[in-house]
Amino acid sequence: MLSCVCVLLLAATALGHLDEAALDTQWEVWKMTHRREYNGLDEEGIRKAIWEKNMRMIEAHNQEAALGIHSYELGMNHLGDMTSEEVVEKMTGLQTPLNPDRNFNMALDDKVSKLPKSVDYRKKGMVTPVKDQGSCGSCWAFSSVGALEGQLAKTTGQLMNLSPQNLVDCVKENDGCGGGYMTNAFRYVQENGGIDSEESYPYVGEDQPCRYNSTGMAAQCKGYQEIPQGDEHALAVALFKVGPVSVGIDATQSTFQFYQRGVYYDANCNKDDINHAVLAVGYGVNTKGKKYWIVKNSWSERWGNKGYILMARNRGNLCGIANLASYPIM
Template structure:
């Protein structure tokens, strides 16, 4: 630990002093959101340590040993430095910005090990309606949240179950569109019961859809609550709340097909997310500049597309719901640039996308 800037004794001094200060401060005064607005003012070791303590309190982060705290503080400082440096490169209000979040004491490798996984390059055949890139009646902008087809942002916690949250979001959305009923369904059932996926170690949306079809439906979140563990499939909790009749996969590398699919319903999608820019994303138009050297077809995270829109002239974007809680991103969402001219899309966003189907009247667009 000799390489650390702070000695343990000095660290303990700062710790004791800062905790006294924090005990007399209001939560508003020490909001992490306020710090993100002006991180540049934290420059000295003492100021960074105070920031670290406030961040710990906001995220209820406790460490078992002083050595572990020192290690996490060093990682935290490096991450703050990275966030500052990247934000300084912004040239437009539309450029994406970074900030502190619940992952700020993790290295990129640690972040990947817990929250991301390498997806096998599989394009699955559809069960149901064929994919189409023809949707002349699709609106120029759309947000399925405005139609009540999107549940609140959820949190997968320390379990690599993004695939389950992406899948349930798509199931919730199509059932709201088809039946006018929005029900939050169980990610835990997929994590514990889907025999073809790997629970907290990753999975596939199409396997999740196949499981729901074969099972005759999926339970509600209320009946089968999320535990963030692999667990054992509990057949007593499998009361059916929603069903699907089939699923489709969007034609790979066809952004128009993806556009048409999203014009009909929320869509499960995969992306390469193993970058610090994704780890600390806080808002703005994410353009994938941090993953330009990533191999084609390589994806590590699943999310849910809930709409699309544009920032001014030619700045088209997808509205994407994540499953890392509201502290990540823009209240749990990320805006990903579309129509970039790259067939693979931003960070391979156009490679894999899936959607569940219901036996309802087929329209060019669901609205």
């Protein structure tokens, strides 16, 4: 009981450090850093109130993290003047088909007697730099492209940026910036005969007519496989045997919005409400024995830990990370 009281008193003290004068100064610095301009004082007042609420939440969380209550820290970033609802509306976009044709590959597990302690495809030259999808619900395209880039590097030794805009514009089964699904993208690349490079088909972050040109084609795809729903061990096996894997998660929590470092675990993250596509590029365990997935997001390097997040592994399929996992076959 006494320890709980101490925690609450320390958290209250921390929040007291955020006095109005300090917040005003930090707000001006944040606006300048992220080049924010608003249409009048009314809009700025609304945005400042959201930013201030987020700042206080971040401060309270980090004080609890310092006391060992949480395994990760938060930090203010370029999404500071947005609510979590706005972030989900503008910057996610994973749409699961109503009747998905699940294409499981159960054979992978039979070929692995013991998994290595860690896998990180960034260190193997199979992961391109973090991108920024902007205010377009194209997360599914970036996730798909990341998995394709990994397989291209694995099969050819060449790491190349492929075109998410090609997918946004041309995958008819998806809805472009309105959202989509990764296996639809893999199927498009297979049936289309290829996908263009980013250089030949640059990202603009809005829906446009399809401009695929085979002269810019940089990769092909023979098909795809999906991982058994909710099976974290199967996801680890796929990462070890295959490479980066497209996954879907729940990204509605404000703790996800402002993640900065550590192993992310939020019990409120809903594994049955998956809305955001990302790319699993490995897994590992930290010095405290906490197991994690290494996940690449598409919200720029300003988000998370240079665009990445470590998500708790083998903790009840956190955020549904193993529910909609798939990878392309080259």
